[in-house]
Amino acid sequence: MSTLFTIHSSWYDTTWLFEQLGFASEGDSIVLLQDGVLALRSPITLGSFLAKCSAHNIDVFALADDLNLRGITSQYEEVGLLSIAGFVDLVVRHDKQVAW
Amino acid sequence: MSARKLLYIVSRAPYSNAVGQEALDAALIGASFEQDVSLLFLHDGVFQLVINQGSDGSGLKEFTKAYRALEDFGIDKVFCHDLSLAARGLTNNDLMRDVTTLTGEQLKSLVASSARVFTF
C-alpha cells in the first residue's frame, strides 16, 4: 500500500518531520504544499533530506502554485514541481494520504 | 465487512488547542464502528499522556483522563514514538497508562500497514 505524505506547515515547525522523512517508506511520495514549500527556501540545506529520500526510493514534490505565491524558486532538481492536475494524479496513484 | 486498520496520530500537546479531544472523539467513533483502531502519540503529542495533569481552576476539562479508559471502548493499541519521549525527557513512568513504544522504523511500518491515517 503506497502512501502519499503531504507536509502543510513551515519547515521551521516541522524539521523533526523532515528528519524522519515524514515516516515515509519505500515507494511512497512526499508533497510539500501550502507553507510546506517554505522548506525550499530554508538556509539549512535540504540536501541530506533529499539524498535520504532518493536512497529510500521516495519521490519528493512541491506544488508549483504555492511556490509562486510565496515568491520561492526551487533550487533543488530532485524536487518535482506539480500542477494541481499533477497533484490529483499523484493522489489517485496512492492508496492513502497522510497529511502532516 | 471486516474491520479496517485505522490509525489516529496526535502530534501536539493538550490544552492550547483542541486536537487531542478531536483525535480522541474520532478514535472512539472508529472503535464504536468496530474498526481496528490504533492511537499513536508522536512529537509533542506525547505530552497528552503525562501524569498529574490538573485542570482544576483553569476552567478546562481534563479530557485526557479518558486515555486511561480506552480499552473499555475497544481501543487496546496505544503507541508512543520512543524518540519523541526521549527528546522530552519522558519515560513510560511519566505516562498515565501503558503504551507500546515504537522506533521510527516500527512507526513507518504502522503507517504503511494502516488502511487510513488521520493526523491531529
Add this chain to the structure above:
Amino acid sequence: MSDYFIEFAGQKYPTDVQGFLKNRLSWSADLGRHMASLDHVVLTDEHWEIIHYFREYYEDYNIPPPMRMVMRVFKKAFGEENANSRYLLQLFPEGATKAASKFGGLPKPKNCK
C-alpha cells in the same frame, strides 16, 4: 448567567437547553430525583445503580461509560436474565446514556441528540 435553570428546594441550578446541569458539583441525589420527575421518570434501585456507575466512571475518566460496560455492571447487580438492553431501555426510555448522565448531573454526552 444561564438562560435555563431548574428550581429546586429554593435554589436555582443553571442547565443547558435540554436540562443538563451546568455544574455537576452542585448535584445531589435529591436534585437528581427531582430532575427525573421533570422527565416523568420515578427512580428505582435499578436506575440508581446505573446513575451511580455513570457518576463514578465520569469522575475517573471524564467521559460517560460505553454501553457494554454499563451492561456488565447491570448484569452483575441484577442477574443475567434481567439485564438486557431492552430492560435498560424500559428503565430509561430516552436512552440510558443520555438519561443516566442527565439525572446524575453530568454534561450531555457527545453522541446524544
